[in-house]
Amino acid sequence: PIGVVLISGGCALSGAVSSLPAMAAWSGVMGLGHLCFVIGAQSIVARQSAPAEQDRNFGHFTIGASVGQLIGPIAAGALISGESGALGRTSALALLVSAAVCAVALTSLWRIEHRRAPGPRATKRPAKVPVTTILGARGVPAGIFISMAVLSSTDILTAYLPVVGEHRGIAPATVGLLLSLRAAASIACRLAMTPMLRLLGRNALLTTSCLLAGLLCAGMVLPVPVWALAVMLAALGFCL
Template sequence: MAKRGELTWLWIMIAAAVLTQTALNLLRPVTSYKLLVLGAGETWVGLATAAYAILPLIFAMSLGRLSGRLPTLRGMIAIGGAVMGLGGLGLAFGGSIAVIMVSSAVLGMGHLVFTIAGQTVIGRRASPATMDAAFGWFTAAFSIGQMAGPLISGFILGNATLGEASHSAAFAGRIDAALWLGAGCSLLAVPVMYLMRADGGRRHRAHPPAAGADPEDRTGAPGETAAAATGAAQGAGVGAEKPTMARIWRVAGIPSHMLASLALLAMLDILTAFMPLVGESAGVAPVWVGVLLAVRGGASFVSRIVLPWMSRRWSRHGLVLVSLLASAVALGFVPPVLQAWGASWLALALMAVGGFALGIGQPLTMSLVSQAVPSTWRGPALAFRLVGNRVGQVVMPVVAGLVAAPLGPAGGIWCACLILAASGTERLVAGRRS
């Protein structure tokens, strides 16, 4: 991608991402177990999962505009890690469903701040030729956390099912210990981010900015491709306008890319929240639920590592289409395999296939959104993408919880699979070739 010294900023971001995502994916499954211990059912788990996205839904666009104005984003990324840590502490201290709801919302806000700032850094500094690889490595760090967090939580909670351990004070103590560890992991990202130079990326200012770039966008990587320069020039008139949500929405391809992103992220959230419930209904211990979620995260990590190679061989459209449809099919079979057949190893294989497919789509939707808009709109456009994601994260868990109430926890996962399939069908019918 670039000389090693030029990538220091990316490696620091990756380290912070590993810490925060390990914390996030440790905290969220354990939160489901804590709610069950407090007497909550599937509907409450769905509502708590939706609460995680409430504040991000409200503040995503304003934070995106802020990220575009800041000369350096080191502090914003560190604040995201700190707020996530506060949310984790609230989950650990929380003794009621209301406190868990509020703490989940704080956790989601911290994750939003971290993610917007991190994505905007890549949108600024990575050239179009290296953008897929940069987003791929950044989201690969997320996948490491998605693998490590559930493994750690499963190891801490142990091999007893909730039904066997729900009346045990020791089990409740292990739940709180896992939540404390998750909070500490998030807080560790704060000093890591301060290893990054405050003026990182400004050394490229000697290079002329792309047409239509404003002062905040002049920290991009040098050597932009001719296609990128042409696209920026064509979008200069549009880029001079304020990038409102309505204007971004009207850009060709943006609605489709956002639907795909929403569906992929909603699937991740619902898997994280509802797999403990599926496991509990099937008599699967928390440690094995952790392994299943970790296999999903590990497979997504592998797909993101090989994403640059895949994106050279196949179109982004084809890869996103496979991501949506393959994950819908594979993950839809996981609940019946566990509940009806008790085939844990087949469930592991399906989680691996589904996780690999899920891992392809998210970084590509980042690239598709970034390159569909003028360069000066990238921060707000990525924030708008996150608004769409958060709408899905609010609505989908609530719907999944309502579906799961009569059908059981498997219904929540099937609901998310249906949205994945619908997004894939839309892209197939539209015949997108991005």
């Protein structure tokens, strides 16, 4: 709930301020809220899932996030208009509406976790594992680096595709649809994840998808028509 409050407040105040330092500060509040929410939500999924259910439940969680990324750009694109110099005003409106939608989400968060009673043997808590031990485990640093690269690519795409679209004369509503197409492809990828892992293996799938995603990100700068951009974004969403 604290994360959702920070996201909602950061959105609302970002839409209300007019100075760059204030917008940067409230953007930081939004980022902190997002971090709090994701850590809390992922912890709940881990605690509420039996070992055999974790892949499935985390898949459902990330599909839910992708559905939000699919709906959000379409809704924002419908609100934002670049006509008669109104882009700043309508972008602020989109942020305020986002804050309101986020605030409504609070109504579903108070009883989201069912606390389990400790078993008869759960008298002694397990010892905490030092962070250095976790970071030293094989595959963890590489996994962190890949996660940073993927999330950075997604955020840069979301932030700068509207700028590319404005430069090429693509309407904001169309840009919203393009971003939603990327999110829809990421849902399709998660549904196909198990057979792909069975066919290629985890390491080969990671390597191939990261390589293709990098090439497709670079391809965003090419002066291609909108339909080709849509195809590239769908492939990029699937790979990321």
